[in-house]
Amino acid sequence: MTVSTSKGCIIVTGASRGIGAAISLGLVRAGYTVGCLSRSGEAPQVEGATEADRSQWFSAKCDVSRPEQLKEAFSDVVKRSGQPIVGLVNNAGIHSQGRVENIAEAEFKNVMDVNAYSVLAASQVVYPHLLENKGGLIVNIGSFFDKLGIKQHLTYCATKAAVAAMTRCMAVEWASKAIRVLNVAPGYIQTDFNREMIEKGPLGEFLSKRIPAGVPGNAQDVGQLVTSLFVLNSPYMTGETIYIDGGHGMLQ
Numbered sequence: 001m002t003v004s005t006s007k008g009c010i011i012v013t014g015a016s017r018g019i020g021a022a023i024s025l026g027l028v029r030a031g032y033t034v035g036c037l038s039r040s041g042e043a044p045q046v047e048g049a050t051e052a053d054r055s056q057w058f059s060a061k062c063d064v065s066r067p068e069q070l071k072e073a074f075s076d077v078v079k080r081s082g083q084p085i086v087g088l089v090n091n092a093g094i095h096s097q098g099r100v101e102n103i104a105e106a107e108f109k110n111v112m113d114v115n116a117y118s119v120l121a122a123s124q125v126v127y128p129h130l131l132e133n134k135g136g137l138i139v140n141i142g143s144f145f146d147k148l149g150i151k152q153h154l155t156y157c158a159t160k161a162a163v164a165a166m167t168r169c170m171a172v173e174w175a176s177k178a179i180r181v182l183n184v185a186p187g188y189i190q191t192d193f194n195r196e197m198i199e200k201g202p203l204g205e206f207l208s209k210r211i212p213a214g215v216p217g218n219a220q221d222v223g224q225l226v227t228s229l230f231v232l233n234s235p236y237m238t239g240e241t242i243y244i245d246g247g248h249g250m251l252q
């Protein structure tokens with residue numbers, strides 16, 4: 001008989017690439033089993049992952065903006081991993097850019113659904129699991145854009161401000177159940193999300209001058225921070241937004 005040494009299952013949305021894949025790697029190395037959800041259902045694409053890491057990933061396909069698909073994917077990974085759910089990372093997100101006067105209703109609503117509504121929907125799905133487990137941690141991935149006014153980014157900024165607000169509201173409502181909710185808000189992190197703009201466009205040069213740290217961050221920086229929040233398991237810390245932006249958000 002194999003005795004499992006896993007600390008339980010953490011669901012990570014948007015786990016196939018970028019920040020979500022780095023978070024998934026950090027969590028398996030910290031001893032968790034990870035339910036990796038994404039549109040494609042692919043296992044995390046992340047450098048350095050070994051067979052042992054991969055054996056603790058259970059991937060499932062779902063559109064996070066569709067609650068029925070979220071429910072199906074959650075129960076599928078729970079069944080396959082054989083572990084109780086002890087946490088959730090709401091990481092899946094998409095970008096949107098355009099002048100205020102041109103933003104179309106359908107585009108605004110779709111980005112709101114994927115970036116913000118999914119945080120509520122996935123947290124509602126995980127809630128009974130965390131109650132059964134007598135508590136747990138939900139980490140939302142916001143953005144340092146949540147407190148900024150950026151030209152041509154109204155929709156994206158609005159979704160990430162909503163994520164920070166939902167983090168606070170969920171935290172106060174669920175604190176008495178020992179369910180904690182935190183918001184990790186990255187600055188520029190080089191992933192598929194913005195790779196072309198940073199590598200080929202003027203953004204790279206602009207950022208190297210603008211970011212106090214001198215360079216954009218990488219997915220592992222965020223993966224490490226999120227993993228440490230689960231490992232630290234600080235019982236009195238909830239509702240906070242933690243910025244990870246190389247000092248960028250400090251500038252006027």
Ligand code: NDP
Nearest residue numbers: 014016017018019038039040063064092093143189191193
């Ligand atoms: P990537 O574009 O590299 O990866 C996005 C991930 O989200 C993929 O796994 C993708 O799945 C998944 N995804 C997108 N839409 C859906 C959906 N409808 N349902 C399920 N999965 C979906 O992005 P990053 O890793 O850069 O970003 C991750 C998070 O970090 C996002 O919330 C983003 O807003 C936030 N963030 C990123 C920053 C950056 O500079 N990169 C800065 C601040 C915040 P698939 O592979 O199947 O398409």
